[in-house]
Amino acid sequence: MPLEELLRRVWGWRWRMLAAVVLLYAAAASLIWSWPRSYVAAMDVAPAETTSMATSALLSPVPLMQSGLLDSRPGGNFAVYLSALGSAEAAEMLARDTPILAQMTERRAEGAMGALRRALDLRIEADLDDLRGFLDRSLATDQDGAAMTWSITLPWRDRALALDMLRRLHGFAEAKVRDDLLLLAQGRIQALNARIAQERDLYQRGALFDLLAQQQRAALVVAADAVVAARLVSAPMVEIRPSVPNRPLLLALLGVAVPGFVLVLALCVALLRGPAPPPWLPALPRRQAARARHGVDA
Numbered sequence: 001m002p003l004e005e006l007l008r009r010v011w012g013w014r015w016r017m018l019a020a021v022v023l024l025y026a027a028a029a030s031l032i033w034s035w036p037r038s039y040v041a042a043m044d045v046a047p048a049e050t051t052s053m054a055t056s057a058l059l060s061p062v063p064l065m066q067s068g069l070l071d072s073r074p075g076g077n078f079a080v081y082l083s084a085l086g087s088a089e090a091a092e093m094l095a096r097d098t099p100i101l102a103q104m105t106e107r108r109a110e111g112a113m114g115a116l117r118r119a120l121d122l123r124i125e126a127d128l129d130d131l132r133g134f135l136d137r138s139l140a141t142d143q144d145g146a147a148m149t150w151s152i153t154l155p156w157r158d159r160a161l162a163l164d165m166l167r168r169l170h171g172f173a174e175a176k177v178r179d180d181l182l183l184l185a186q187g188r189i190q191a192l193n194a195r196i197a198q199e200r201d202l203y204q205r206g207a208l209f210d211l212l213a214q215q216q217r218a219a220l221v222v223a224a225d226a227v228v229a230a231r232l233v234s235a236p237m238v239e240i241r242p243s244v245p246n247r248p249l250l251l252a253l254l255g256v257a258v259p260g261f262v263l264v265l266a267l268c269v270a271l272l273r274g275p276a277p278p279p280w281l282p283a284l285p286r287r288q289a290a291r292a293r294h295g296v297d298a
Contacts, residue, residue: 002275009270010263017262025258032250036107037242038155041162043170044234046149047078048227077177081229084173085152086135091128093172094165101126103158104134139169149233155244163238170236177229178222185219 010017084090094100104126108114117124140153154169156162192212199205222228 005275006267006270010266013266013270017266020262021259024262025254028254028258029251032245032247032254035245036110036157037247038157038244039159039162039238039242040153040155040244041166041236041238042151042153042234043166043232043236044144044149044151045170045230046233047076048229048231049076049078077181077229080177080180081173082141082150084176085141085169086132086139088128088132089176090169090172091131091135094168095128095131097168098161098165100131100156100161100165103156103161104130107157150230157242159238159242163236166236166238170230170232174227174229181222181228182219185215185222188215189219 105124108117108124108126114124116122138155140151142151142153143149144151152166152170154162154166156165189212192208192215196205196208196212199208
């Protein structure tokens with residue numbers, strides 16, 4: 001089909017296309033506007049390794065920044081902290097100490113999707129797998145550009161619960177790093193004490209006593225320092241108004257996507273229909289008109 005004829009046919013459908021754009025945009029906009037919104041709880045943290053009196057600097061005899069100055073990936077205790085935020089143990093803690101599972105169950109039972117689940121006899125009650133999936137999807141840990149601070153956000157429909165969950169996750173991850181370091185130091189102290197009790201060589205005992213002093217210092221630092229993994233730059237806070245999903249942005253994107261979709265659909269339909277029959281074959285059926293255009297006797 002020639003381009004001129006294609007454009008002429010699409011232009012002839014302009015009012016139909018405009019009506020389709022208005023209907024599709026109204027339907028999609030009503031869906032976006034009725035979508036439940038969530039409050040975002042956020043906090044800013046910095047790796048304890050970046051401070052001058054970091055716990056890791058006192059625990060390790062090797063200087064910091066072993067991975068290079070250009071490597072912005074998290075490392076050390078802070079990497080363990082970030083992994084613990086979305087771990088299975090963190091999900092179990094939230095399920096045990098917060099009403100998140102009950103609210104997730106209520107959310108799954110609402111609206112048309114809830115009615116569809118009941119009609120199909122699907123599971124509505126939320127479990128730990130649903131909570132872990134929520135943490136994987138919603139808990140965001142982003143580095144603030146080239147800075148050493150990290151922004152951690154968690155959205156939820158209940159404003160108070162969103163803030164409570166973020167505070168509990170921070171406390172859980174920090175406590176996990178601390179407990180792991182303390183258990184490691186205590187285990188090494190016990191092993192070194194047992195080895196020293198059996199060792200009779202004077203030089204070997206001196207080396208073992210040096211190792212024992214390092215582990216005792218590590219246990220003392222972990223017990224005394226309030227921060228071992230992530231230092232709070234900005235305490236957990238939650239916004240006053242819900243912001244997820246971003247309705248203005250989604251409506252603006254719909255204003256671009258819907259007309260483009262309708263235009264592409266109209267072009268496809270025009271191409272599938274083929275060129276219009278000549279004016280001297282107005283009454284012939286479509287198949288006969290096609291044969292006549294190709295020089296075949298109808």
